[in-house]
Amino acid sequence: MKRRSIMNIVTHCAEGTSFIKSKDTSAISHTGEVIFELVDNAIEEVGAEHVVQVKTDNASNNMAGKALLLEKRPNIFWSSCATHTINLMLQGIGNIPRFKKIVDQAKGFTIFIYGHHRTLECMRSFTKKREIIRPGVTRFASQFLTLQSLLDKKDSSRKMVVDAKWENIKETSSKKAKEAYDTVLSVRFWNGVEICLKVFEPLVKLLRLVDGDVKPSMGFVYGELLKAKREIKEAFKNEELRYKEVIAIVEKKMRGRLDAPLHLTAYLLNPHYSYADSSIFDNADITTSLITCVEQFYHGCDEDIHDEEVNIEFTKFQRKQGLFGKKMAKNCVNFDYNPG
Template identity: 30%
Template sequence: MGFSGNDAIHKAGWAVARFFYDCCIPFIYSNSVYYQPMIDAIATIGPGYKGPIYYAIISNLLHEMKKEVELLVEKFRNFWKDIGCTITADGWQDRRNRQLINFLVYSPKGISFVRFVDASDVVKDARILCNLFIELLEFIGVANVVHLINDNVSYYKATRAMLNEKFPSIFWSPCGAHYLNLILGDIGKMEHMSTLAKSVSDITKFMYNHRFLLAWLRKRQGWKEVIRPGATCFETTFIALKNIHEYKHDLQILVTSKDFIDSRYYKDKKENRFVEVLMNTRFWNDCAIIINIVALLIHLLIIVVANDK
């Protein structure tokens, strides 16, 4: 693509976009608070600026950035002394099945990430977990901590009891998102709900395993992708159920369309289950009832886990 000599802004935009495309950088990263300052710094120097090489980014510049973060955390420590803070222990499992814990400190001045722990070998040992929390509390300052939030699983409960004896001044509370997930999980285990969840799972698997059907649905006006039910995120099942219910008419039109009837799927007896579910009035009525029951829980969960709250 060619540009005129007077189109410097367009040329600069094209150069940035090409970098994103070539490196497969998600476009949402252009919303980073550091994106425009980076461009401003380069523009200040002008043409001919040589960007930092790979080695500089992973060594000298990284060390400088680490020092800057340490100074920022130290600045936050002063705020913690003045107004107190809340510690959040965010436990999660990565793709390698490691049990990880992120420790974050909240205060009215902002949020600080202070420590990451691979607790795979000790996560169910309340005594060792207790020692991890003690180390963290001593780093932050016991007198500065007024509140601690963690999951409500059994080993965290045991850890909480031990720490309560040692630090009675600290107020403890379970994670709201974890509680809501447990509630949705209990609802999902109910016999009737598990049957509905199985039907939703069958529908999404059938759709996404057959390109012809998915291509047909994607041509429908207003169609959006359906979230597949997940084994570890209870809310995903209910969100998928809600999305399936929203596309009820599109799905019913699909299985009654000439394209589907003339296809090999319609003649395959193994796929009759897909059609039977979509044309079952009771299934759709049950979906509507469950959606109304859990709608407020899902809405509350979205609020609780939102990054801007």
């Protein structure tokens, strides 16, 4: 299996995720045409009437496949993978020098601890056998979880490196050990860990939401991105000079990927947001996105259907009429979307 390229096709719906098929593409070029044929054949097998959207990452060959599919099946949406996009945000933020330095210091400390069985044994004796390293859904999520775990064990780690048990370990006389010692006793390092966590946490929470199979997340992606941006700004006490570089990365990565008409429409039609904040109904960009999605989804259909969806059904939703006025619908404002 080494160096083989395997493309997997899966379906996702409210009931969960199901594997459809895989294809070994090691011997062929991954062109837009190849991607298109693979996706189109899968749609044919499942039944086009059952498919609303296709999700891939934003690679150029996938976007070429998207264009070809749009020509053949203009009523099917093709969206960028939210997990991939949010991971790119975390990667970009993690590469900002002030954050990268903290992550590298934490990495250096954990590598030294886990690189020697005696230091690892020592650490476990001070943390009551609780590990520092914690795996996440992606490498950057793992970095966040490890920083979080390290902060939880701040006191025990600081006690460890000044204890006689640590000094009696042969490996603690090395240069790497001195760096680990300086890191864990540095006030600046721990302050940096705290700000890193405040910046990363909103995006990691969203990453867990979109990467999980427990609940469909499409209706929450855009709204939670807006919330994440607010929380990141608050982490910097709303001082633009401090947060603008981070927010610029988030906005650059989401542009054209997680703010497409389908995302905005899902945001608009989610009572969790629009029933809690009626000003969303007055946002021209968002309501225009609804019209765009209706036109695409009902492509080729009679215009009366477009009119019914936009001017009748949507109006009922906005005014909370009919079933939308039921207690269950109104309670969606307080819906628990937390991935756990």
